[in-house]
Amino acid sequence: MQLRMTNQREIILRELRKSRQHLSADELYDRVKLIMPRISLATVYRNLEILSEAGLIGKLEISGRQKRFDFDVSDHDHIYCVVCHKVDNLIIERNNVNVDRLGTAAGYAITGYRVEIVGICPECQKKAKDVPKNIE
Amino acid sequence: MQLRMTNQREIILRELRKSRQHLSADELYDRVKLIMPRISLATVYRNLEILSEAGLIGKLEISGRQKRFDFDVSDHDHIYCVVCHKVDNLIIERNNVNVDRLGTAAGYAITGYRVEIVGICPECQKKAKDVPKNIE
DNA sequence: CTCCGTGCAAACGATTTGCACTATG
């Protein structure tokens, strides 16, 4: 199964890279539609899947939420904001995490691990100050 | 808002504990239905939410998948099988993970982190041997 | 007797799929 570089695939890839953000399928769809108004959301989904399998983009599966896609394929971790759900990059010193020790438990063959850092982004911290604490 | 201990809530809690597994809402629904056939899936969802808020059970949000609920509220981590999606317990030596170092990046206020270990469970390793490698 | 909780069905958000058509290599 060979990959064809269609117009829509090219634009999807270009717009994700241009954004320099971790967009969800529908956020990217909105951007791509401005350039190619007749594109379908299904095409965006299909291409994001294909592009991430091909290793051209990264796929982020944050617990319990919508998937997001990463323009940056290099090795790094992410932090996400519990308030606005934005995702940012984070460089973890991986030698702080001793994977081998985790290893043998329960007879599993460990194939990988993800560290998911959760926090509140600068913008949301600022907003939280403005609106004292009637949140919830 | 006080909690009432209804029959359905009691059975849901009991069956989850009895299972000693990390069940999803619909898996638990199937079990509870055997005892109380007219119970609705919505009731199971509502109660699992309430019980986990009350701290009587744990809620696991594994990346991109269905939520699972934990009979064991004590502090521990999880490992999940990429093949069958089963979840098992794992005790991580948390001092292997240096949270403070992760800290300041990007101006986020860090509220927590999850370590998600991914692997293949013993059963699936065994199956993989039997069916050589025509998978995919 | 007050409301929290229930069952049911419908609504929901994210994602996937079947189909006939289009266009890349």
Added chain:
DNA sequence: CATAGTGCAAATCGTTTGCACGGAG
């Protein structure tokens, strides 16, 4: 010109919600 990719609509999956009724405290 074969067949990967597209647009569209409908389907699916996990979960939530509105509503009228039922039962715990």
